Amino acid sequence: MVSNLVELRGLKVAFDGVQVLHGIDLEIGRGEAIGLVGESGCGKSVTWLAALGLLPGKATVTGSVRVDGQEILGQPRNVLEGVRGKRIAMIFQDPSSSLNPVLRVGRQITEALAIHRGLHGQAAKAEALRLLDMVGIPDARRRLELFPHEFSGGQCQRVMIAMALAGEPDLLVADEPTTALDATIQAQILDLLIGLRSETGMAMIFISHDLGAVSQVCERACVMYAGQVVEQGSIQALFDNPRHPYTRGLFDAIPRIDGPRQRLVPIPGTVPHPSDLPEGCAFSPRCSHVAIDCRTRRPELTAMDDGRRLSCHHPLGHHPEAHHPVDSTRPVEPRALEALS
Amino acid sequence: MTSPLIEARGLVRTYEVRQGMFGRMTPVRAVDGIDLKVMPGETLGVVGESGSGKSTLGRMLLGIDPPQDGQVIFDGKPMPKLGTREWRALRAKMQFVYQDPLAALDRRLTIAEQIGEPLAIHGLVPKQFQAARVAELMSAVGLRPDQAGRYPHELSGGQRQRAVIARALASRPKLLVCDEPVSALDVSIQAQVVNMLRDLQEENRIAMVFISHDLKVVRNVADRVAVMYLGRIVEEASSDVIFSTPLHPYTKALVSSVPVPGKLLKGRVILQGEPPNPARRPSGCAFHPRCPIAADICRTQVPQLLSVADGRTAACHMVAGVDQSVAA
Known part of the structure; x- marks a missing residue:
């Protein structure tokens, strides 16, 4: 029997003594897509920020987060960094604020490739081109030299997805990835995520308050x-x-x-x-x-x-x-x- | 026959945009020749993607953004100039509700003070009755009396939007222009605010221009819907027919892009490409580079907004063609 890719057990979070997450249990199988739905303030995003150790120091996180059976909660930074971006990548609602505005897009993608896959120079550039191509950015060679503000919102989200794919993650956590986008672009990004999942076989967590979008992408949902x-x-x-x-x-x-x-x-x-x-x-x-x-x-x-x-x-x-x-x-x-x- | 409460004739609004840091100033036609009418008590929905000019249109209808060409007629009279005494007096009759209530509210004033402000500004209610009117407005939008002394940051997003709406209703307007009023809210709260807005509108016979990118909300709020693309209306019809039988290929794509719960993405029409930059407007029909049925004529000739059926207009060469062949 193949074990689950990621398992959350009794994950609890408190901010300054106020309990905001009351014990979340969730198993994610390999290649599975799970939707996380609920209104704002229900703890959808906090669950994953806590699991990946991304919450500020005043948060108290308890419980267990296992990736391939290995506990990562409370582990030192070097262990976490082998997981974050590499095994589990995350994309956010507002792509333009997640990208560095003063660095060229190509540099940002090759940086991720250097960190997670040890690729440098021409090899990294070639891989960055392949990734941009994969997420549907036309004329990728020229676009590598551009800054984030020269991309539209939908294209910034594509760049973010390309960066998330740089570490060849087993799990992509997408936090409201289409909420800030126009209707027709929203449909394009959903389509892209579905395509990438079937291409790469990665698992996906799709956090959204839009049940319509969740049902396009996921097999299971967690309310x-x-x-x-x-x-x-x-x-x-x-x-x-x-x-x-x-x-x-x-x-x-x-x-x-x-x-x-x-x-x-x-x-x-x-x-x-x-x-x-x-x-x-x-x-x-x-x-x-x-x-x-x-x-x-x-x-x-x-x-x-x-x-x-x-x-x-x-x-x-x-x-x-x-x-x-x-x-x-x-x-x-x-x-x-x-x-x- | 009743006359329209507000009418726009050939509205044009051009902004100057610099291309690059040292580039030349290029004119961008944000709103490019718009005609529309809203009857008293009617709701007109305006949908379109970002950059389609729908927000600029909303501001022009209220006279906040003066048109370069064309005119707005409110209650049978031309819109007075921005900032004049006549315009300010008229503003009591037409109000604006923005998307972001936190930005629209003054965070140093309590909710009751903000709702009471229009009453004082327009001198509508004698001072001793103001508190009573504020309480009445608060209960109309579903705010509790104990929330009167709260500051905006102490309220939830939905409650803030209720406060903004109460303030807009304070001067008993005849027209409400709502720009994405519920887009920032959760679906469950969205439904609360939309229902409340509809009830208040019906009770007070307020005409409404409801601007949104959310087709599902617009369909359930508006009587009539105008679809905008790059500064122009490409299709207009009653909301009952426009979403069930869209004619313009852009409207079709918009309808098709709405995720329906329980239905998979397969088989949906997904529009390729992005809305073009208004500064680089394509020739002919602005939609032709993304249009699945574009023909040669679409690349060269701008389609006019023509009547295609009773109370229905569309600006598409292909739709006109279909219509004629049916008639023949």
């Missing part, structure tokens, strides 16, 4: 609320039959592009502040199916028969037809496709 995983399962299972009221709420809140125009369905209230978590289930004050015990007893993340994990005292029903149906015969897109072809 987080207030620093905990509340539901986890295959994308199909979550879409067809969301059992946690929060998962259901996230789906229902997405405005629809087809069907009759209707009032949007919000989740009332907001994510609680970590220092002011409600008693019992953290979602109970916003939940439409709340019962008395939800306010007193905190639900545990439990494995269900169908392979999903769920943390809810009163999960929603089993019957797919009772839910927001996921209709595979949508009229909009096939028609648009027909007319364009």
Whole structure:
């Protein structure tokens, strides 16, 4: 049996004594793509910043993070640097602020190649060209000499992805990689990530609040609320039959592009502040199916028969037809496709 | 027949942009000949990618950005010049809601003080009734009375946007121009703010220009939608039909790029290339370098925005062609 690529066990984070992550368990298999969804402030990004030792010193991180069975949490810098960028690479929402504005793009990519793969000179340049080509930057030879401000937002994100690929990582953590981009460019980047994954066989963590984008890229998804995983399962299972009221709420809140125009369905209230978590289930004050015990007893993340994990005292029903149906015969897109072809 | 609340005729806005550090100044036509009408109480959605000129259009409608050519007519009268007393008086009737509420709010003033400011500026409510009006506005947008004394940084993103909207509504405007009002918010909170905006609009019969790159939100908010590409409107129709049967290839690509939950990317039309730099506008139809059905005529002739069906316009040589062949 092949072990998992990365395993998080009981990962907890506290800032100045305020607990923000309450024990995250997550296994990532080789080549697997997992979506991490939830509203802002639910701990999606903090999970990975903590796992890779990127949080500031005032954060207290406990638990276990294993890469290929080897513990990396709390390890010295030289061990971490063998993992960061090399085994696990990360890209962020705002590509232009992640790139160094005063260095040519080619230099930034070859720097990563020198650090992670010991490539220098012509070899590094040739590899940088190949990477830029791979992420779909036309005229790569000339573009190596340009500065980040000479690229558009979508192209900066492509450059970031090329840099992330420089270490030939086993896992790419993409933190809201398309949120800041225009709709048509968003679709291009998603398409690129899907293509790269099938080409390189790397695993991917896709952090996003856009469930639509997550379902394009991932097989499994993990729904987080207030620093905990509340539901986890295959994308199909979550879409067809969301059992946690929060998962259901996230789906229902997405405005629809087809069907009759209707009032949007919000989740009332907001994510609680970590220092002011409600008693019992953290979602109970916003939940439409709340019962008395939800306010007193905190639900545990439990494995269900169908392979999903769920943390809810009163999960929603089993019957797919009772839910927001996921209709595979949508009229909009096939028609648009027909007319364009 | 009622007359439009606001009407734009042939609006043009050009900026001068320097190409490179010592380069020559090049004119960029951010808004390039736009006509539109918004009826009282109606919502017009404006969609497009960055650089399409949709935000500039919003500012021009309010007279903040004066047009180089064309004019804006508000309530049957031409828009007064920026900064004049008439313009300031008119600003009470038309308000702006920005994307970033933190930047739009003054962080040294409490929420109640900010919501009360327009009342004082426009002298709308006698001083002794101001507090009551502020409380009324706060409850209308769903802010709790105990939040009146809070500062912007003490509120969440959604609550800040509610405060901005309350302030915009304080002067009982007839027109609200919203530039990406919910783009910075989580979907769950987005839905809260959008619903509230719609309710307030219906109750007070406010016309709205809703500028956004998010097609899904626009579809559920707007009665009519205009799609912009590089400073021009390329298609306009009611929001019921424009997303279900888009005509212009650009609208089709936009609709197709919306990720639908539970549906894979395979088979979708993914537009290649990026929106061109407005300073280097392609000849003919500005969309032709990215267009999957571009023909020779598209490279040389600029397509006009023509009526293609009842209440529907499109600016595309190919769409006009399709239409004629159907009629023949």
